[in-house]
Amino acid sequence: MGEDTVVAHTEERKGTSVNKSELIDQIADEADLSKAAAGRALDATIGAVSKALKKGGTVTLVGFGTFYVGKRAARTGRNPRTGAAIKIKSAKVPKFRAGKALKDTVN
Template sequence: MNKTELIDAIAADADISKAGAQRVLDSVIDHVIKAVTKSDTVQLIGFGSFSSGKRAARVGRNPRTGEEIKIAAAKTVKFTAGKGFKNAVNKKKK
């Protein structure tokens, strides 16, 4: 499912226009990005949590030459699936 298909599904489920559904989805995504950028966690009960993490600097290897390269530290985005989501994927009942 891509973003357009998701917007179509939201519009149908909520009985709103596709333009309205797109504004809602864009707003949700924007607020999740803003919160995680500020190191906040966005927790959606039954779905999952979005948070930020840190990846330490490390030494890697260029696979073509075998030469060592330094990989800088970086912030990462984590998603942890909630119990309801995991159960749905594994087809378990609550």
Template sequence: MNKSELIDAIAAEADIPKAAASKALDGMIAAVTGALKQGDTVTLVGFGTFYVGERAERTGRNPKTGDSITIPAARSPKFRAGKALKDAL
């Protein structure tokens, strides 16, 4: 399912116009992104939790030359599914 299909599904489920569903989805994405940027977690009970994962600095290898390189520490978004979502699957 892509974004336009998700908008169609939201509009049909909530019985609202597609334009309103698109604005609602864009608002939700912006709110989750903003919260994660601030380091907060976003918990949707029954669905899951969005949070920021930390990766430590590590040493890797350049596959072309075989030289050791340092891969810097990074933050990345993560999602942990809730119980209701897991049970639905």
């Protein structure tokens, strides 16, 4: 991948990324809430999703998608410095599966 390609990808993504404070601003505007209330609502939502996943459950938001816990199998990796083989333990990882309405919006 050449330098021009990297610049093109960076410019392509520029402006489409939203950080937490920008998301709070959008929530506050669309739901007619104060920024503080929107921030608390977002934090509560993230906390509820995290708590459900920690218990091994799933969170389904119809039309948006499903958050769930996936399993990553144990595997053998390589130390990038030495090239030596290392064992990587199995792990639980959070995953997200987009719903039909979200997929349709993106396409």
